[in-house]
Amino acid sequence: xxxxxxxxxxxxxxxxxxxxxxxxxxxxxxxxxxxxxxxxxxxxxxxxxxxxxxxxxxxxxxxxxxxxxxxxxxxxxxxxxxxxxxxxxxxxxxxxxxxxxxxxxxxxxxxxxxxxxxxxxxxxxxxxxxxxxxxxxxxxxxxxxxxxxxxxxxxxxxxxxxxxxxxxxxxxxxxxxxxxxxxxxxxxxxxxxxxxxxxxxxxxxxxxxxxxxxxxxxxxx
Numbered sequence: 001x002x003x004x005x006x007x008x009x010x011x012x013x014x015x016x017x018x019x020x021x022x023x024x025x026x027x028x029x030x031x032x033x034x035x036x037x038x039x040x041x042x043x044x045x046x047x048x049x050x051x052x053x054x055x056x057x058x059x060x061x062x063x064x065x066x067x068x069x070x071x072x073x074x075x076x077x078x079x080x081x082x083x084x085x086x087x088x089x090x091x092x093x094x095x096x097x098x099x100x101x102x103x104x105x106x107x108x109x110x111x112x113x114x115x116x117x118x119x120x121x122x123x124x125x126x127x128x129x130x131x132x133x134x135x136x137x138x139x140x141x142x143x144x145x146x147x148x149x150x151x152x153x154x155x156x157x158x159x160x161x162x163x164x165x166x167x168x169x170x171x172x173x174x175x176x177x178x179x180x181x182x183x184x185x186x187x188x189x190x191x192x193x194x195x196x197x198x199x200x201x202x203x204x205x206x207x208x209x210x211x212x213x214x215x216x217x218x219x220x221x
Contacts, residue, residue: 043088070167
């Protein structure tokens, strides 16, 4: 099992939503059929916002919204591979322009509620002319140092690419499937197996994610 970073703060987010990370597990060896398992976890809007804010700072304060989405997906994917847990705990889908973090995608496209209840919109602007921007100095308390370093590394590797180059690159990721104008769920098991995890290692990651969610719910976090 990969070593997980120690992230500060509680598991709950100011505006939490449930997401489902899907995985396939063989019904029996060599059976050729797969049982779909649903791993329920809590979307971390606070961490997604702070991760986006860090990338926006590195970009000088604003980014094309599709470029930001691709960078966040690549960061979550790298965290999952390195540590067995993502940063945002979002729900991943294949869309025509590549993989997307579904709840975060909704935040980017939503209008900010007038009551200020959206953690995302307190710190990141509504989308205008295909760009989003930082609104002042966003908090940094929910990301661990390891997660911040990972985000910085993703920026160093991919920050010079424009949104179209990142779109094309994301189409080469083995888990992306062309949704033919719609969307398709991305199974985290497929990501792990494509990156060299064994079946047992992938199952261990899924079990660990579910155990973490269960413990958080028991503690009321």
